[in-house]
Amino acid sequence: MLTTATSSHPVVVIGAGPIGLSAAAHLSERGLPFLVLEAGTAAGAAIADWGHTRLFSPWQYNLDAAARRLLEADGWTAPDVDALPTGHELREQYLEPLAQLSQLAESIRYDARVTAVSRAGMDRTRTARREETPFLIRTETADGHSEDVLASAVIDASGTWSTPNPLGQAGLLAPGERQAVAAGRITPPLPDVLGRDRDRVAGKRVMVTGAGHSAANTLLDLAELGSTTVITWAVRTADLTRVYGRGEQDELSARGALGSQLRELVDSGRIKVLTSFTITRFSGEDALTVHAVTPDGEREVTVDVLVPATGFRPELRMLSELRLNLDPAVEAPAQLGPLIDPEFHSCGSVEPHGERVLAHPEKNFYIVGMKSYGRAPTFLMATGYEQVRSIAASLAGDRDAADAVHLELPETGVCTTDLGGSCDAPTKATDVCGASAPS
Incomplete structure (x- = not known):
């Protein structure tokens, strides 16, 4: 839950991809002020790089419940839930309309790449009054202009697309x-x-x-x-x-x-x-x-x-001044790591998890979405949607809702390598022979 000392500042969400915008939708429904910082010039900017690729997961697993409620209240019609969208279709039919809603649009800042996250006036060695001190997020525009933003909480949904694994x-x-x-x-x-x-x-x-x-x-x-x-x-x-x-x-x-x-x-x-x-x-x-x-x-x-095509890993340098607890193998939050280790788990066998599993020693800081899975290629968008729903509930002080984690994943979800950590299971009824369908 947000403390009185920091609640005058917004919750900052890093990234305006599917999970970042889902977080914004849940925060909006909870009445919490928020600010989304996106490095690109539009929602889902990274998806444009692989937009020609067709997902293995049908629309039913790609739509967040809160986002859908906001969109449908604005007259939006959902795509066929059994169809498999391409990345371009995901952006054009879902993410762009979502980002343009009045509840979200004014709180999204583009061309704002986050280069560092810390606590205002203190590095990671300082403990006194740490939880009462707002976060400081440093951003940089494409032309090199820097700006600092204060936040009551931070949800890092920046993904892993920009950090592919080395080839050596x-x-x-x-x-x-x-x-x-x-x-x-x-x-x-x-x-x-x-x-x-x-x-x-x-x-x-x-x-x-x-x-x-x-x-x-x-x-x-x-x-x-x-x-x-x-x-x-x-x-x-x-x-x-x-x-x-x-x-x-x-x-x-x-x-x-x-x-x-x-x-x-x-x-x-x-x-x-x-x-x-x-x-x-x-x-x-x-x-x-x-x-x-x-x-x-x-x-x-x-x-x-x-x-x-050798996978991705999380970019953690921007978080070096925070107190994180990461799994030593897959670089996911420590409690999540054993649940997603690809040597033992596939998409469908990952247990539902929410705020408690994603919490770090740095209070009110969370890594979500693809980045929360670190180097494990077993992530589904539906998992990220439930992550941010639970976190938004916790920040709003609704502990019961935060802990009531429910997630229905495809039982046949199997992963190998992926779109920056994303793993998607196809509908059995759909033939995508010849399509570019990531795992």
């Missing part, structure tokens, strides 16, 4: 990786290879790294470009079973179709697979030479462009 071994950048990115030899995650980024890959030698469904969809799209595009698929694992799934016998029809198509392309030789392939460094100017170690020794593969 041991969780580190490979030597030469930064230079290869700067030279355009390594693309951003999930490029639109059939649209916006077609010229970058068509007719080229292309390597895709990663063993999840994001990699699989990119590979399928590349195969549509024709035989002049030479495709190499490099994975660290020795076994591709998790990607192929069980074909027609798979519980998730969309995932089964995805795996079956990919297996056919590999078996036919259209896609060349390099397993147990660990990248050690990059070199080259006119082309990209990928140096790696394999069970057979060192290997070099020369390509024109590399597409990374």
Whole structure:
């Protein structure tokens, strides 16, 4: 609950994506003042990068209850709950109308990238009167202008899209990786290879790294470009079973179709697979030479462009002056970490959780959404919606509502790699063969 000393300041929500706007909707319904700080120039700005991608989760799992109530009161009509939206459709049909509602619009500030969160006048070593001191959030615009904002509470829904995992071994950048990115030899995650980024890959030698469904969809799209595009698929694992799934016998029809198509392309030789392939460094100017170690020794593969699909991690430097309690493995809130560890859990097996599980020693500070899952690729939007509902209830002093956590997830939710941490399960009734559908 907000303290009297800080309640004169708004609750600051970092990020105007699906979970950030959901938090704003719940705070609005609770009558709590809030301010949403968004680094981009529009709601769901990061989604524009992967908007061509079709989600595996139908609309029924992508709409927050409070947001829907506000929208429908304004005359909005919900999309078909069984349809699978693309990222662009998610923005255009849901997030943009939500951000434009009078209850939210005046409290959203764009071009306001958060660079640091602390307590006003004190660093993390100071304890006296800490909980009574407002948060200080430092923002920066695209032209470098800085501004400080005071807050009674902070909900960090900034996601992980801007911090993809390195391509090198041991969780580190490979030597030469930064230079290869700067030279355009390594693309951003999930490029639109059939649209916006077609010229970058068509007719080229292309390597895709990663063993999840994001990699699989990119590979399928590349195969549509024709035989002049030479495709190499490099994975660290020795076994591709998790990607192929069980074909027609798979519980998730969309995932089964995805795996079956990919297996056919590999078996036919259209896609060349390099397993147990660990990248050690990059070199080259006119082309990209990928140096790696394999069970057979060192290997070099020369390509024109590399597409990374190896997951994401949370950006925590901006929170370095806060007292956080994070799981040492997945970098999620400590109580949440064991519940989402991908070695033991899939999307559908994660227990519902709310404010108590997400709390840190830093009172009234919360990490939610994709970022709350740290490095675990098992997040569903529906999970984030319930997180912020519980937090808003707690901040409003409604302990019973905060603790009454309920969440119905798809029983068949299975995750491998994802859209910045997001994992979505497809409806069985929908065939998305050939669509770019992230896990």
